[in-house]
Amino acid sequence: MSSSTPDGRPAEVQPLWRRDFPIDLDQEQYVTRRDFTKFMVLTSLAFVVGQFSIALQSAIGSPPASQQVRQIGHLDKIAVGGAISFHYPGENDPCLLLRPDEHTLVAYSQKCTHLSCAVVPQMARKRLYCPCHEGSFDVSSGRPVAGPPRRPLPRIRLEVRDGAIFATGVEKSLA
Numbered sequence: 001m002s003s004s005t006p007d008g009r010p011a012e013v014q015p016l017w018r019r020d021f022p023i024d025l026d027q028e029q030y031v032t033r034r035d036f037t038k039f040m041v042l043t044s045l046a047f048v049v050g051q052f053s054i055a056l057q058s059a060i061g062s063p064p065a066s067q068q069v070r071q072i073g074h075l076d077k078i079a080v081g082g083a084i085s086f087h088y089p090g091e092n093d094p095c096l097l098l099r100p101d102e103h104t105l106v107a108y109s110q111k112c113t114h115l116s117c118a119v120v121p122q123m124a125r126k127r128l129y130c131p132c133h134e135g136s137f138d139v140s141s142g143r144p145v146a147g148p149p150r151r152p153l154p155r156i157r158l159e160v161r162d163g164a165i166f167a168t169g170v171e172k173s174l175a
């Protein structure tokens with residue numbers, strides 16, 4: 001195979017960097033094409049492996065934080081007409097557990113859907129009140145009934161087993 005340089009001058013007068021990397025001009029295209037092909041194959045392979053590991057994780061991994069089951073209280077500890085606070089799914093997610101009557105338990109995120117102020121229960125008026133801009137939400141549905149909020153409070157799914165109350169997930173707030 002004949003050797004050639006980009007400017008056609010002999011190899012001895014080529015710049016030092018070209019002497020350190022003596023790739024013939026004829027082979028330059030070939031190397032680039034080969035590297036490009038290698039790059040494409042490896043990138044595709046990495047993509048396939050990444051997708052496969054995500055699918056595997058979601059198939060066998062633990063549920064996301066917003067669906068983890070955690071005990072948040074006990075029926076003995078919440079009076080009829082009362083409310084207790086808890087955090088779910090994370091430690092920075094304040095929530096309220098409410099017992100408007102003997103047979104009803106509901107729980108909501110405590111963050112107002114207007115600008116995230118903390119809502120406070122006003123059980124006698126069957127509402128959750130936001131003091132920031134006088135918004136309020138219906139206790140039984142979490143829907144806004146007054147003030148600027150337009151979306152309901154995110155509802156926490158509950159389960160009761162032998163008197164123990166568990167949070168089992170966060171329902172998406174429907175507009």
Ligand code: FES
Binds near residue numbers: 115132135
């Ligand atoms: S933040 Fe609750 S009404 Fe504005």
